[in-house]
Amino acid sequence: MTENRAPARLNAYVCDGGHFRLPGLPRPACDHFIITIDCAEGVTPFMVKCGNCGRMAFSKMYRIAVAIAPTHEWYWPDETADLPEGTREHVERGGLLLRPIEGRGRWLHPDALRLDQLIVDACRPLPAAA
Numbered sequence: 001m002t003e004n005r006a007p008a009r010l011n012a013y014v015c016d017g018g019h020f021r022l023p024g025l026p027r028p029a030c031d032h033f034i035i036t037i038d039c040a041e042g043v044t045p046f047m048v049k050c051g052n053c054g055r056m057a058f059s060k061m062y063r064i065a066v067a068i069a070p071t072h073e074w075y076w077p078d079e080t081a082d083l084p085e086g087t088r089e090h091v092e093r094g095g096l097l098l099r100p101i102e103g104r105g106r107w108l109h110p111d112a113l114r115l116d117q118l119i120v121d122a123c124r125p126l127p128a129a130a
């Protein structure tokens, strides 16, 4: 699958948001988020470490409601020889690697976009059309 590029897929990772947030409980984490784009075909993880607070940020499973410029990209490394062993094994099993996109690769404050607009998952159905 090196000739045909996969269509660009956007995803979001939200710090402890969405899946594990229970109504009425204070938010345990910072809600910062990134928007990722898949630049290669491969496997992406369910969670990544939050670049703001160090807790875990969870995938929105490619279900995001708004288009916003991606901040990070999943890529396939050209060379695996120099990678740490665990990372190399991850890549050899089809896993992609995450890197910031130059100039805008930072974790975004939740105020950058209302989370209600960002998060569309099984727990929060899209509003029905009028």
Ligand SMILES: [Zn+2]
Pocket (backbone or CB within 6 Å): 015, 029, 030, 031, 032, 050, 051, 052, 053, 054, 055
């Ligand atoms: Zn965080």
